[in-house]
Amino acid sequence: MELRHLRYFQAVAQELNVTRAAEKLHMAQPPLSRQIRQFEEEIGVALFDRVGRGLRLTEAGRFLLEQSLQLTQRLEETLEGTRRIGRNEKRWFGIGFVPSVLYGVLPGLIRELRGDDSGVEVGLTEMITVQQLDALKSGRIDLAFGRLRFSDPAIVQQVVMAEPLVAAMPAAAPSPAGPFDAGTLARQPLILYPARPRPSYADHVLALFRAQGLQPRIVQEANELQTALGLVAAGLGMTLVPASVQRLHRDDVRYVPVQAPGFVSPVIMSYRAGDTSAQLARAIAWVRTRTEAP
Structure with a gap:
């Protein structure tokens, strides 16, 4: 699993629509759909329920969204701190x-x-x-x-x-x-x-x-x-x-x-x-x- 897979998942989970998530990520919809399917296969559980033309998070998906958002926020803070230190600001x-x-x-x-x-x-x-x-x-x-x-x-x-x-x-x-x-x-x-x-x-x-x-x-x-x-x-x-x-x-x-x-x-x-x-x-x-x- 790579960090980009988490970001793809978060975008789809927040939009609950692959087309809108793809636009948000500036990528085409078919590759994003494939990445989400592969991500679910790698984890071994379903993260979304397909309801008609829309999506709904499963309980596992809700848990992953909440936890992964905390992880990526902490990562962003760490990277920003790294940039400041690298620029000799801190x-x-x-x-x-x-x-x-x-x-x-x-x-x-x-x-x-x-x-x-x-x-x-x-x-x-x-x-x-x-x-x-x-x-x-x-x-x-x-x-x-x-x-x-x-x-x-x-x-x-x-x-x-x-x-x-x-x-x-x-x-x-x-x-x-x-x-x-x-x-x-x-x-x-x-x-x-x-x-x-x-x-x-x-x-x-x-x-x-x-x-x-x-x-x-x-x-x-x-x-x-x-x-x-x-x-x-x-x-x-x-x-x-x-x-x-x-x-x-x-x-x-x-x-x-x-x-x-x-x-x-x-x-x-x-x-x-x-x-x-x-x-x-x-x-x-x-x-x-x-x-x-x-």
Whole structure:
């Protein structure tokens, strides 16, 4: 499948008329009809119902239209950003991050980079720490925020803060008398995230229990933080999250402090060793002035 096939499909789906779509695309109608038939054959499902002389989107066609429009819009934005960078109108600065840091230091840094220097195109990519290291080495990103430590001479890692962990539990559940200790937590039904890929924050949580000689009672694994919180709200169990996640207010979830040795989650800033970029230096300095290393 090529990008032009998606554009042909989108034109026909929006017009629901091959002749008008062909005019819009500045091409003849018969080749467009053939391209649409071939596209349906390649995907393996019907995208249109032929009704008399007109067309109607199938459920599969409606889904593809909605999703593909988002993809092509993002592609156009990416291409426009590429043009601006190629014309030296902007400099590219890529940041990789784990989702939980969106409730802490990262939003302020993004505002700083985008607000004070319009000559910077800030790219944001959600990825776990292992993926961040590969992306830094390949040059796809310039700075990363994760929660796992790795030893790699090509990458500099700095702990910029250590967040206490809190237990997210269903709002409807009975309120505990006080903070959870490690033993009490190990007896609770635990929702662990992310399930994959590993190693990840999930392994950090498991290591905290092992350090106390405990084995948590895992009842469910989830791939995303938001999914884990949704399962908590549904009453499946509780999950451990960094304290900054409490800023994500949900009426169906409440957060309980944890008092257990070492039950913290570091925020780790990573970047390429030897990178002397002025933009990177500015970002690092901004983060350091607003966080406290443990």
